[in-house]
Amino acid sequence: MMTRPLTLHPDRLFPADPTTRAIARTLYAQVADLPIVSPHGHVDPSWFSSDAPWTDATSLLLAPDHYLFRMLYSQGLDLDRLGIARRGGVVPDTDPRAAWRLFAEHYPLFRGTPSRLWLDHVFAEVFGIDVALEAATADLYYDLIGEALATEAFRPRALFERFRIDFLATTEGAQDDLAHHASIRASDWQGRIVTTYRPDGVIDVEHEQFAGAMERFAELTGEDVHEWRGYLAAHAKRRAAFRAMGATATDHGHPTAQTANLSTAECESLFARIVGGTWSAADAELFRAQMLTEMARMSVEDGMVMQIHPGSFRNHNAGLFASHGRDKGADIPMRTDYVSALKPMLDVVGTERDLTIILFTLDESSYARELAPLAGHYPCLKLGPAWWFHDSPEGMRRFREMTTETAGFYNTVGFNDDTRAFLSIPARHDVARRVDCAFLARLVAEHRLEDWEAADLAVELTSGLVRRAYRIA
Amino acid sequence: MMTRPLTLHPDRLFPADPTTRAIARTLYAQVADLPIVSPHGHVDPSWFSSDAPWTDATSLLLAPDHYLFRMLYSQGLDLDRLGIARRGGVVPDTDPRAAWRLFAEHYPLFRGTPSRLWLDHVFAEVFGIDVALEAATADLYYDLIGEALATEAFRPRALFERFRIDFLATTEGAQDDLAHHASIRASDWQGRIVTTYRPDGVIDVEHEQFAGAMERFAELTGEDVHEWRGYLAAHAKRRAAFRAMGATATDHGHPTAQTANLSTAECESLFARIVGGTWSAADAELFRAQMLTEMARMSVEDGMVMQIHPGSFRNHNAGLFASHGRDKGADIPMRTDYVSALKPMLDVVGTERDLTIILFTLDESSYARELAPLAGHYPCLKLGPAWWFHDSPEGMRRFREMTTETAGFYNTVGFNDDTRAFLSIPARHDVARRVDCAFLARLVAEHRLEDWEAADLAVELTSGLVRRAYRIA
Amino acid sequence: MMTRPLTLHPDRLFPADPTTRAIARTLYAQVADLPIVSPHGHVDPSWFSSDAPWTDATSLLLAPDHYLFRMLYSQGLDLDRLGIARRGGVVPDTDPRAAWRLFAEHYPLFRGTPSRLWLDHVFAEVFGIDVALEAATADLYYDLIGEALATEAFRPRALFERFRIDFLATTEGAQDDLAHHASIRASDWQGRIVTTYRPDGVIDVEHEQFAGAMERFAELTGEDVHEWRGYLAAHAKRRAAFRAMGATATDHGHPTAQTANLSTAECESLFARIVGGTWSAADAELFRAQMLTEMARMSVEDGMVMQIHPGSFRNHNAGLFASHGRDKGADIPMRTDYVSALKPMLDVVGTERDLTIILFTLDESSYARELAPLAGHYPCLKLGPAWWFHDSPEGMRRFREMTTETAGFYNTVGFNDDTRAFLSIPARHDVARRVDCAFLARLVAEHRLEDWEAADLAVELTSGLVRRAYRIA
Numbered sequence A, B, C: 001m002m003t004r005p006l007t008l009h010p011d012r013l014f015p016a017d018p019t020t021r022a023i024a025r026t027l028y029a030q031v032a033d034l035p036i037v038s039p040h041g042h043v044d045p046s047w048f049s050s051d052a053p054w055t056d057a058t059s060l061l062l063a064p065d066h067y068l069f070r071m072l073y074s075q076g077l078d079l080d081r082l083g084i085a086r087r088g089g090v091v092p093d094t095d096p097r098a099a100w101r102l103f104a105e106h107y108p109l110f111r112g113t114p115s116r117l118w119l120d121h122v123f124a125e126v127f128g129i130d131v132a133l134e135a136a137t138a139d140l141y142y143d144l145i146g147e148a149l150a151t152e153a154f155r156p157r158a159l160f161e162r163f164r165i166d167f168l169a170t171t172e173g174a175q176d177d178l179a180h181h182a183s184i185r186a187s188d189w190q191g192r193i194v195t196t197y198r199p200d201g202v203i204d205v206e207h208e209q210f211a212g213a214m215e216r217f218a219e220l221t222g223e224d225v226h227e228w229r230g231y232l233a234a235h236a237k238r239r240a241a242f243r244a245m246g247a248t249a250t251d252h253g254h255p256t257a258q259t260a261n262l263s264t265a266e267c268e269s270l271f272a273r274i275v276g277g278t279w280s281a282a283d284a285e286l287f288r289a290q291m292l293t294e295m296a297r298m299s300v301e302d303g304m305v306m307q308i309h310p311g312s313f314r315n316h317n318a319g320l321f322a323s324h325g326r327d328k329g330a331d332i333p334m335r336t337d338y339v340s341a342l343k344p345m346l347d348v349v350g351t352e353r354d355l356t357i358i359l360f361t362l363d364e365s366s367y368a369r370e371l372a373p374l375a376g377h378y379p380c381l382k383l384g385p386a387w388w389f390h391d392s393p394e395g396m397r398r399f400r401e402m403t404t405e406t407a408g409f410y411n412t413v414g415f416n417d418d419t420r421a422f423l424s425i426p427a428r429h430d431v432a433r434r435v436d437c438a439f440l441a442r443l444v445a446e447h448r449l450e451d452w453e454a455a456d457l458a459v460e461l462t463s464g465l466v467r468r469a470y471r472i473a
Helices: A018-031 A046-050 A057-062 A066-074 A096-105 A114-126 A135-149 A156-162 A179-186 A210-221 A228-244 A264-276 A281-302 A318-324 A343-349 A365-375 A393-407 A422-445 A451-469 B018-031 B046-050 B057-062 B066-074 B096-105 B114-126 B135-149 B156-162 B179-186 B210-221 B228-244 B264-276 B281-302 B318-324 B343-349 B365-375 B393-407 B422-445 B451-469 C018-031 C046-050 C057-062 C066-074 C096-105 C114-126 C135-149 C156-162 C179-186 C210-221 C228-244 C264-276 C281-302 C318-324 C343-349 C365-375 C393-407 C422-445 C451-469
Strands: A036-038 A165-169 A249-252 A305-308 A357-359 A381-383 B036-038 B165-169 B249-252 B305-308 B357-359 B381-383 C036-038 C165-169 C249-252 C305-308 C357-359 C381-383
Touching: A018 A422, A018 A451, A036 A422, A036 A451, A046 A156, A046 A179, A057 A066, A057 A096, A057 A135, A066 A096, A066 A114, A096 A135, A114 A422, A156 A165, A156 A422, A210 A228, A228 A264, A228 A281, A249 A281, A264 A281, A281 A305, A281 A343, A318 B343, A343 C318, A357 A365, A365 A381, A365 A393, A393 A422, A393 B393, A393 C393, A422 A451, B018 B422, B018 B451, B036 B422, B036 B451, B046 B156, B046 B179, B057 B066, B057 B096, B057 B135, B066 B096, B066 B114, B096 B135, B114 B422, B156 B165, B156 B422, B210 B228, B228 B264, B228 B281, B249 B281, B264 B281, B281 B305, B281 B343, B318 C343, B357 B365, B365 B381, B365 B393, B393 B422, B393 C393, B422 B451, C018 C422, C018 C451, C036 C422, C036 C451, C046 C156, C046 C179, C057 C066, C057 C096, C057 C135, C066 C096, C066 C114, C096 C135, C114 C422, C156 C165, C156 C422, C210 C228, C228 C264, C228 C281, C249 C281, C264 C281, C281 C305, C281 C343, C357 C365, C365 C381, C365 C393, C393 C422, C422 C451
Parallel strands: A036 A165, A249 A305, A305 A357, A357 A381, B036 B165, B249 B305, B305 B357, B357 B381, C036 C165, C249 C305, C305 C357, C357 C381
Antiparallel strands: none
């Protein structure tokens, strides 16, 4: 079989100019092996409570990765043939090896995308494969990966240790009982995996499972969650429960960044419409808006860092939503305003010095125009890293180019991998470290920064900022 | 006479870094001489039906090129002195040689613009001129170009062959009888020139010539175009007639990308207002919106590729519109939403796999935020190349940098010259090939792509993608 | 004491690629020492009428610079400890040396920001300091700067001459009596310092000092400024008075770029609501909009160049506004529309050839989409340089990359320092010259421009364009 080699070039992602590249290389050498701090992501905690082996390449690497199947779908491939679950979790009766072959055959679609960088890193570094993925090597890959996964060394906990992850935050809904986290903490395993409080399910009345989530929210807290005061008390209880499972942060994924500053009477009246089922779309938005302010108030009290991830039009493809449900690669970013949207909340908590609110965006036009000026002024605001579609070499470069001059480096918070693809975590952090070192190297090469400052900053961007921002000891 | 040399450097538009430049050079060598495929543009088909010689530099190169006279006008030059036609086509009594001299004298205004790159290419490559254009060489240019145009070698068909154009699509209105195309096809000349169905004139009720266009539309189809069903039938007939003249695509130049998904009853009622003259501005917009969905439905039936070119505020300069009419360089891009705007249409045809809708934009902020995520998901959507003001080295570079990581290369469709300036077609394709090779070279130099992959992609971006997207055999 | 050296590298801000850097160096050598033309800024004219010595580093360099204290505030520092005045001008009882130490200790916050570049230039070039600012050198800096300021050579007029400033425009409100300018002109000192007409205070009825400004406006003009005709006459008188103090330009800092084109009757009715105190927020906006058109009309008459600086949400931080008032680094840019907003004014004056309106933006997404196409068409429109948050190396680079291909270089107007930080003026112009030379060098290196053209343009961007645009002899 004629195959092509798979190699990860040691200088990948560094600028070609020899002066700049040499500086980037030196900077990277200092941070390449620092432990991974992953303060925000979506890894499944059950993997680490059970430590059960994964079974095959398709179910581990392909089926859960919406970056992969959205691209394959965009080129006309049938999701059933890729083994992607239909609505309600029904998995099509697809041979996983056949799905993998289909993926391998279409691997050129990923040229120039971060998925390609991450996957090649997983193949080469995690599995030690030395030939490139293509139709001709699909079976070889499938077999090698399957065999590896059957070994002790590829169990979740073993990989966690091998990846030298110092801290990993998952994300759970307010209605989650955190059983897997409790089980991890009760075990004798020392891996530091914590949860994050994501209350969207009990805040977004437009979510189709709102009623069920509220029911569970009531059960878990014993509060009357259909009354405004009780509803807030339930949040307070659950926040405490999440903190007990190590959480240092909350996360909020609203369609917009809108906040509100209503009186208690207005809140009560609005909430009555929400739980009474008489709400309008404007009420739903206003309620989400008010809840960001309420969450900020609670963060002032309990010290949890608040993350706001706005701007995604979820489930844009009506046909696919009908057949396959949520999270199938059909979420599309929207233009997102921060300046007017955040003001009501900032009027309440803007000058707090012990509060940290981390802002993310899918709308890069807001980086230089809104986000950097906001974070470069308000004590409570920090900028999250380039997110989702922008978590990529060009996206990260634009993030630094468009935010640094106004917000500086110290109003940013290091890298988030924000992934459910556990095996790709080292790859993602490696890309971020390389891109940051490349950016710093350019500043040094252009005499905008001294070399010793860049060395200091490389460590800050990898380790210092994330630990301080997310309050990680 | 002291003149400066005019030379086209073989490495133009390649990055200065020697490693990257060498890679770009190698890639470019493989595509530099590939035949031109021009799937969208505005060349006048009568040139090729009559094959009459062009007469002079001013009427061929200056007067029809709004890129040129908009810049000259912006610096206070009188359009009359440049020989630009007034409203109603009245050509001012201007000596074309004097107009050319005025242009030559102001040629420095074009420094740093793509017009400068295209024109120098036309002067050097098409006419073989070896001194730079400036006041001192204006007459020399005027004479040389005039003499060349009088020869057989500079007749339209001869140049078409010399340029090695494999496929050229022009654009005609629904009310056009396609006589020139019929005449080209009836001739013994083998040049492949086809039409494109552009029905804006019978869809945009706000266009001042809507009534006349509708009349002609009725004549050509024999349908009752003032009744909804007959109006749709007329479109179907004309689409078939355009396909008979080689058309593989339709084109839609609306102010926004808004689409709609109305019931038949709503369509009938709306259409009654449109043809009854009782429409509001909102009706006009809604009708355009609904017609995009109707055109998409017809494309599912007849296989024509649909192009959407939204976002231009036409005829922004009221004074100039009064004196000189349309298409005088006074069209200004607007912020353009795609995410909400396209949803009604996508709810109808979004999951079709045999439909191709090519999206263009004048709002680069939509590249990474909206267009790449849409095209990287929906099977029917593809991204058109950098358009109009962005059809330029920096514009093309930004297009690749902001779309590739999310949409990949394979959801793009190669280059469009979109021009009426026939002589500049080789120059425009050359710029696109160079900029794409420069982008690929950077990915290779940064070890984000293998060299053999880049070589494959260079050919795809030049030839493969455009042929497949526009269904060109 | 272990200190680090402070050096300004001669190649700073030039690209690392040796070919490009060499070209940039050559271009820069031709413009590095050209006199400074500063057509727009906020330097205090009283410094030059009194020529009194400045006293210390804190009050001169730190306290008035909102770029500095906004960053320090964003990191939780107390403004009182930095000596920043509270609302009503009450200066906290802070030891200026202690404030300086606090600043020095936090100097790393400015890494990667233009403030760092400007300050290092001031320290090294203006004060001749050769060690870097840090906690350990805070006192050394404070003492050296204090000693220097006590000498004749550091008096305002002496520095003005040392900086080789050929022209400096300050900005005064319509209600300002211009006494300092009169005094400068009456003195035997030859420095060319002129005013700029900024009538926002008597146009923006939402400004808390509108009533007082109107009173003063009436006193200074003797007109009945509460009647529409008298109000316009007052503007005309004050514009003449400003021209007598050398003004060649007006300046307008509105929240949006909205203009209007009302009839006289509508103007009178609107103005009655404005001065009668019965206005709504929409009236306030409409009045500002109409006044841009009125100012444009007056500019056609009197030849003053009009500058529009829209898009800042002023005093965003409610808590800080309450405690510290305006201009405390809490102004945040907003998305800004130009295409629809400017049309009413352009319908009136758009085709004027002797009018110059210079457009600025805080919304970079408008560069390529709206501003370059507008300036590349309308004879009266020019593009101001990268402004405020974008007055930075990356911001200036993006400005050139996003505007040049459509508007060319000749529809831009050179550099504005727009600063009240007088000592940083040479630093700011130096950064602009270097970044422009770097941009030109790339065009030369990529064979998009000849070297002699770039040399010509470097001088134009430094000197020619600004003098012609602002009508400076």
